[in-house]
Amino acid sequence: MNCPDALWNVIHAYKGLRIINRRLAAEAELKLVFDRYQLCKHVLTLLGILLLKYGTEPYKKHIKVLSINALLSIISEIGKKPLTNVSKIIEKIVRELLEES
Secondary structure (H helix, E strand, O other), rough: OOOOHHHHHHHHHHHHHHHHHHHHHHHHHHHOHHHOOOOOHHHHHHHHHHHHHHHHHHHHHHHHHHHHHHHHHHHHHHOOOOHHHHHHHHHHHHHHHHHHH
């Protein structure tokens, strides 16, 4: 990971997850969950090109994880815990990612 934007977003995604669930955040950080799904202008450009060429079906997982990454970055900036149902959705997706690694 050598893009400053991606590094910033990954750090803030882990911070946002810590606001929701500290134990889950520690496990996700240990397994580098968000490091594998970086969010920066380069990734978004590439994803946009691939979506245009192949549609959304092959990239559903990436879109979901990048969306969670962005949401967690926003949460870490605001510093407030999101609504319970949002927290549960985020936890479920992160647990699925941890099971895959």
